[in-house]
Amino acid sequence: MRRSLxxxxxxxxxxxxxxxxxxxxxxxxxxxxxxxxxxxxxxYYTAQKHALESETYYKLxxxxxxxxxxxxxxxxxxxxxxxxxxxxxxxxxxxNTKGMVQEGRLVxxxxxxxxxYFTVGDYTMLISNAPHEHLNISYVVxxxxxxxxxxxxxxxxxxxxxxxxxxxxxxIAWVLSKLFMKPVHERILQIERFVNDITHELNTPITSLxxxxxxxxxxxxxxxxxxxxISISTKQLYDIYSSLTYLNFNHKEEISExxxxxxxxxxxxxxxxPLAEIKRIEFEVTLENSNCVIxxxxxxxxxxxxxxxxxxxxxxxxxxxxxxxxxxxxxIDEGIGIDQKNKKIIFEKFKRGTEYSGGFGVGLSxxxxxxxxxxxxxxxxxxxxxxxxxxxxxxxxxxxxxxSL
Numbered sequence: 100m101r102r103s104l105x106x107x108x109x110x111x112x113x114x115x116x117x118x119x120x121x122x123x124x125x126x127x128x129x130x131x132x133x134x135x136x137x138x139x140x141x142x143y144y145t146a147q148k149h150a151l152e153s154e155t156y157y158k159l160x161x162x163x164x165x166x167x168x169x170x171x172x173x174x175x176x177x178x179x180x181x182x183x184x185x186x187x188x189x190x191x192x193x194x195n196t197k198g199m200v201q202e203g204r205l206v207x208x209x210x211x212x213x214x215x216y217f218t219v220g221d222y223t224m225l226i227s228n229a230p231h232e233h234l235n236i237s238y239v240v241x242x243x244x245x246x247x248x249x250x251x252x253x254x255x256x257x258x259x260x261x262x263x264x265x266x267x268x269x270x271i272a273w274v275l276s277k278l279f280m281k282p283v284h285e286r287i288l289q290i291e292r293f294v295n296d297i298t299h300e301l302n303t304p305i306t307s308l309x310x311x312x313x314x315x316x317x318x319x320x321x322x323x324x325x326x327x328x329i330s331i332s333t334k335q336l337y338d339i340y341s342s343l344t345y346l347n348f349n350h351k352e353e354i355s356e357x358x359x360x361x362x363x364x365x366x367x368x369x370x371x372x373p374l375a376e377i378k379r380i381e382f383e384v385t386l387e388n389s390n391c392v393i394x395x396x397x398x399x400x401x402x403x404x405x406x407x408x409x410x411x412x413x414x415x416x417x418x419x420x421x422x423x424x425x426x427x428x429x430x431i432d433e434g435i436g437i438d439q440k441n442k443k444i445i446f447e448k449f450k451r452g453t454e455y456s457g458g459f460g461v462g463l464s465x466x467x468x469x470x471x472x473x474x475x476x477x478x479x480x481x482x483x484x485x486x487x488x489x490x491x492x493x494x495x496x497x498x499x500x501x502x503s504l
Contacts, residue, residue: 125276132268140261144253151249156216159225159241162189166239167229174233188245193230194238201235206242214238221247304336334370341400353394355473360389360398360423360493367402368421371410378415385422391493393473401469404462405430405489412487428491437481445479 166183170193173180185191192203194212206222214228223246230236368382375382391398409419409432417433437445446467470477476492 121276121280124279125272128272128275129269132272133265136261136264136268140257144257147253148250151246151253155223155243155246155249156225158186159189159216159223159243160227162186162191163225163227163239163241164229166191166193166241167227170230170236170239171233180234186243188243188248190242192240192242193236194240195235196232196237198237203240205240212238212240223247304333334374341396341403353396355392355394357390357392358395358398360391360428361386363395363398364402364421364423364428367399367406371403371406374407375410375419378410378413380410380413380415381418383418383420385424387424389423389426389493397469397473401466401491404466405491408462409434409487409489426493428493429488431486431488433486436483436485436487437479438483442479442481 162185169180169183172178183191190203190206192205193201195201198212200208206224207219210219210224212226214226216223216225218224219242221244222242223244225241227239227241228237230239364386365384368384372382406419406421409430412434413419413432414434419433420429420431422429445463447464467477469475470491474495476495478490478492479487480490481487
């Protein structure tokens with residue numbers, strides 16, 4: 100039974116690396132979002148401020164013009180000035196030719212009376228000389244503090260929207276960071292487990308080679324058992340090497356060649372027979388000649404992984420049945436079987452259907468990859484504690500490579 104690190108150990112090993120990437124992404128997203136929100140808010144505030152200033156100016160100007168027009172008309176018609184409805188947020192003052200307040204009040208009695216539009220304290224003020232001294236009135240002063248209040252309301256609204264938007268951005272950033280880190284986290288866990296499995300798998304043949312070598316040196320010669328142990332360990336190391344070579348990202352596509360499936364199968368069975376003998380496993384083989392076009396190394400790797408898997412998960416003293424008939428290859432073992440829920444993941448890289456007998460979860464992934472690349476249909480039937488059957492249908496391969504056979 101393979102000894103594996105507990106899940107919490109894996110999670111702890113990942114936490115520091117995951118947190119570093121997670122908070123880097125989160126920080127970058129939040130800072131960029133904050134800059135964007137601040138820029139948009141500033142642009143909106145500036146635009147609204149100009150709009151409010153223009154609106155207030157034209158409002159005060161309109162009131163001043165109306166009052167000045169009323170003064171002029173009253174003077175020309177020699178009639179009393181009509182009462183004028185003034186908004187509640189506006190205060191009106193009339194300044195006579197002596198510079199004194201004739202009507203209303205000034206919010207700041209000490210201001211310099213001259214035509215213009217300016218701000219005094221919290222008030223926005225417009226002074227108009229439109230009366231032209233009719234009825235002895237030189238200026239109409241219109242005063243309002245509504246602009247200041249509108250600015251304050253605008254700032255409050257923008258800060259509220261910025262706060263809510265920033266909070267929403269933080270939540271979105273957190274969720275996106277989690278989603279972003281999930282596949283990275285899973286992949287790193289797979290790689291760490293893969294490395295751990297490789298070291299475990301290498302440990303057995305290396306230890307066996309070391310012991311066999313020591314025994315040979317002590318005895319002064321090599322017994323048949325020692326040579327067999329060296330041979331088996333060497334084959335195990337070569338199998339691991341072949342799998343890692345195939346998984347290499349720089350793996351180049353090899354040239355296909357016409358091959359007889361029967362010949363390659365017989366050599367693969369002979370290659371793995373010493374491994375089977377250790378567990379007292381017998382092979383029951385029925386093969387017929389069948390040609391195909393495929394790189395020899397890929398076919399050897401395909402058969403080797405299936406046969407090696409069957410040996411690894413078979414019970415001691417059982418039988419492995421291998422048949423090739425009508426271009427359909429069947430490899431049937433009497434081993435532990437595969438649980439129904441795990442049948443969907445066994446072809447995924449770094450995934451294994453069981454912890455039994457070690458392995459690092461790439462054998463069946465390589466099998467599926469080769470089958471997909473060369474148009475070979477693969478099916479699997481399995482019953483827990485009874486055994487597993489793999490079926491490879493080469494007729495679909497024939498259709499893909501028709502004319503090469």
